[in-house]
Amino acid sequence: MSDRHWLFKSEPETYSFADLIAERERVTFWDGVRNYQARNLLRDAILVGSKGFFYHSRISPPAIVGVVEVVGAGRPDPTQFDPGSKYFDPKSKVEAPRWFGVDLRAVGRLRRPVSLPELKAAPELAGIMVAQKGSRLSVQPVSAAHFDWIQQQGDVELLD
DNA sequence: GCCAACGTTGGC
DNA sequence: GCCAACGTTGGC
Numbered sequence: 001m002s003d004r005h006w007l008f009k010s011e012p013e014t015y016s017f018a019d020l021i022a023e024r025e026r027v028t029f030w031d032g033v034r035n036y037q038a039r040n041l042l043r044d045a046i047l048v049g050s051k052g053f054f055y056h057s058r059i060s061p062p063a064i065v066g067v068v069e070v071v072g073a074g075r076p077d078p079t080q081f082d083p084g085s086k087y088f089d090p091k092s093k094v095e096a097p098r099w100f101g102v103d104l105r106a107v108g109r110l111r112r113p114v115s116l117p118e119l120k121a122a123p124e125l126a127g128i129m130v131a132q133k134g135s136r137l138s139v140q141p142v143s144a145a146h147f148d149w150i151q152q153q154g155d156v157e158l159l160d
Numbered sequence: 161g162c163c164a165a166c167g168t169t170g171g172c
Numbered sequence: 173g174c175c176a177a178c179g180t181t182g183g184c
Contacts, residue, residue, distance in 0.1 A: 011182085034180095035167075058182055116183080134165040136181050 004045070005147040006052030007130055007140045008068065008104065017054045017066040017106065026106040026159065030139075031077045032087045034099060038139040043074040043100040046139070052104070053142065053150065055130065056113075063113040067156055072103025110154030124149045 008030060010016070020028055033042060046052075047070065054066035076097035079087035092098040120131045129140045142150075 009182090037167095060184075062183070133183095134181095136166065136183095138181085 005050060005142045005144060006041075006046055006070075007055050007064070007142050008052055009055045009057045009138045009140075011058040012056045013058070016056065017109070020054065020066070020068070020104070020106045021109070021159070023106075027071060027103055029072070029077075029101050030104050031079050031101045033077070033101065033138055034087065034089070035138060038137055039098070039100055041139050041141070042102050045141075046070055046074060046102050048073050051107075051147065053147070054104075054106070061115040061117055063115040064119070064150060064154065065110055065113045066106055067108030067110070067151065068104040069107045070102050071105045074100040074102050077101040106159055108151075108156040108158050111157050112153065112155045114150050114154050118153070119150075122149070122153075 012018075015028075020026060030042070033039060050070045052068045052070065053064045054068050055064050056062055077087070077099040079085040080089040080092040080097065080099045081094060082088055083090075087099075089098060116131065119125055119128060125131065125146050128142065128146050129135055129137070130142075
């Protein structure tokens with residue numbers, strides 16, 4: 001399991017990597033995920049200290065733009081209980097939360113973002129989930145080998 | 161903005 | 173428990 005790294009998708013119009021860097025301590029709670037497969041990862045599999053990529057979706061071209069570290073383990077997403085939130089889920093109970101999130105901290109910026117076409121073209125990344133057709137899981141596992149290769153390609157600038 | 165792919169819901 | 177209808181995601 002220490003082999004596992006992650007990829008977190010976000011539409012930059014909603015929340016960009018620049019938005020994360022602008023946060024105090026460059027930390028945010030990754031909320032709003034409303035998919036059970038992604039929920040299971042957030043709740044059970046994504047450990048504190050593991051690393052991930054920040055991916056911009058719904059732009060041209062989509063791309064991996066940043067490196068993040070998980071600084072808080074899975075915990076209930078408060079927006080599910082907030083009637084004023086667009087992520088409100090009336091069927092979720094406080095005593096049995098349905099949706100979870102983790103805390104993410106920006107730790108690196110790709111001087112050279114790695115775009116989806118590049119992810120698809122690289123033989124080194126054969127089989128990577130984000131490049132599969134119809135792959136829309138918003139939180140995905142990335143193998144250590146793929147993670148390292150992408151970091152190298154992206155020429156990561158460490159923050160701080 | 162379009163629409164294919166996918167996940168969820170609900171009638172039966 | 174099946175599956176059609178519906179809603180959403182996300183590449184293009």
